[in-house]
Amino acid sequence: MNYLKLKIFIYITNIYLHNKIFGKLAFESILKFKHIGGDFMSNIFDNLADRGSVFKDKQFLDHRFLPEHLPHRDEQITSIAKYWIEALNNVTPSDVTIYGKTGTGKTAAAKFAMNQLKEATSSKDVYIRTEYIRCTDYTTEYQVIAKLCQQMGRDVPYRGWTKAEVVNTFRDIFKKTAFGKNMILIVVLDEIDILLKNDGDGILYTLTRTDNVSILSISNYVDFKKFIKSRVMSSFRDREIVFPPYGAQQLVDILQERSDLSFINDSLENDVIPLCAAMAAKEEGDARYALDLLRTAGELADEKESNIVYGALVREAKDKIEHNKITDLIMTLPVQQQRVLEAILKLTMDKEEITSGKLYEMYEEVSKGDSVSYRRIFDFINELEMLGIISTNTISRGRGKGRTNIISLQCDNDILEHALYST
Template sequence: MNIFDEIGDKESVFKDKKYLDHRFLPDRLPHREEQIRSIAKYWVEALNGVTPPDITIYGKTGTGKTAVAKFAMKQLKEASRDCDVNIRTEYIRCTDYTTEYQVIARLCQQLGRDVPYRGWTKAEIVNTFRNMFKKNAFGQDMILLVVLDEIDILLRNDGDGLLYTLTRTDNVSILSISNYVEFKKFIKPRVRSSLRDREIVFPPYGAQQLVDILEERSKLSFKEGALDDDVIPLCAALAAKEEGDARYALDLLRTAGEIADERDSDIVKGEFVREAKDYIEHNKITDIILTLPSQQQRVLEAILYLTKRKEEITSGRLYEVYKEISKGDSVSYRRIFDFINELEMLGLISTNTVSRGRGKGRTNIIDLQCETSLLEDSLWGV
């Protein structure tokens, strides 16, 4: 018997796992109706042939930002079918297209222009893109809505040239998505002034809201009676502690189900959820650290060293230990602050500014936000 047939015939608690994937877009997004309506009230202008204002949406990981943006794109596409307007919506994930050139080339290709991903000058690719918006190029004026997901990554790596190009192209509206409220520090004033975006904040989900989301998805994903009564509330409670992360809640539920299958159990139990939590956290930290540049790994190693010694970690003391670990191959003290900000964004550390009293100024104190044993395994397994 073929091994895949054998595995495929094995009993499972699942009906279909795809509904537990955070990339699955359901027909309804519980507890995000207000945010959908906020986007729609701006985008509705496109149906009247008017280019909508730019929008920026903020929120922690797993607060539904991408799902809401894609849901609004889908709804606008449906609404525009009966209108005499040429509206295009394009989604760009800035972890896949990390430079202005790559994003503009991707947009050109999606809009029907065959351009290379490398080899042209920046001016050539930008002019080709802008020429697509000249009157009658498509038989009628086109309005393009571009969703730039995780835009902070592109801005940090490539600067704000993309926003400069898009905000100065007729009939283009940008919806930017970021996990970090402070991402605009990467945008120069001249670009920020032309962006003039409307801001929408996505609050974390509460525990009961997460229960509602998981219950809807579980009906589609699991066989009837496959979940113990405490499984969904436990997933929701654990995810609520992780700043209301629905993606994490879905991962917990799916992984707990996979553990049940591995144990040949026809019931997903609460204990499997706790095992899933340990498994997910280990993989998450390991994956993040594996992708960090070597200099940032050394900074983490210095933080780990000071944490184990139970020393207070100031930026000055951190730099001293970091230089010892680097053995001559070190970056400047100023650059360390960039590393600290980036590690905090990734959730690996936290910083807290404390006052030392009159005349002594203020100091940033750094704290590790993951288990030392997990960090040791990840760093020294690299």
């Protein structure tokens, strides 16, 4: 029996060693060459690497990159600092809320101020912590408090405890001191409106009633406080800072700084940056969109094996970004909303004036018996308008004939058609 086990062991060992040696050699050979039709093709990654690129470092065009200087946001950053400077005197700062459209530098300014405060703290006899929370990732009070506890060294799970246990653990942190100094915590809640809409105002109730905690809220919407009850507003007495949209010339300045870091010298034609800036200025001064345009135009140049980024590539980049944005958005919509869009598309392609009545008729035809009520359609119309996919215009039919909503698409028909029928 022992002899049989030994023979089996030797047999398995030989197979393993054979595969280890010869299999590795064979695999490495496959990586280096592939025989196709009598010709040998070198590794595909080597081929792509040899093509060259207009980029020297693409990361600087990512909107998440935080530069050492934020053009045209000195005033807003200084406003944040004027409130936070109290922390350097060991006083909990006032709560702050910053508003602005997407791409106006809110998150970058908040993170920049956090870094500046950290530098200033190093030479002061105070203990200040700043913690950043993206509310798209942490969408409940429990998750936010658990994350804060974890960032401050407490082992708190994201599920399994009661909310009271998590909150008590969080508050216990402030009962202890660091080297005899009380800790001041500044919590940055980015896109707070998502958290409030999803889980109510409990997070603000907890944070505003915890000693030595200051909140900086970031929102795209000036009306996000409609989600906050009066009992919480009484303790959430925030100071407001508005971030205006960037103008075209301001966007040129931003893109110029980033392009110097990102592109090989002389790889951009003179009209590329002004064109990206002009297009983004029309999109409510969105710097993220401007950066996306410039990066995508550069990627298209690489795809076409061009060593120059030129104006036509920016226009092509605009179409590509729009296509991807609409497609991604449509794929996340509920089926019934997709059917409403399909009905609007059909009526648009038939060159029909789209009233709510005609829309519902076409929607029922598209739904084939699986439809929702006429009243529910109005909710869908409002939601789709908020997303920017459609628009509505109320017109008067004349004396005694009442008023009618006319619905129209705000995106390209072909893009919407592709998005709907590829989901």
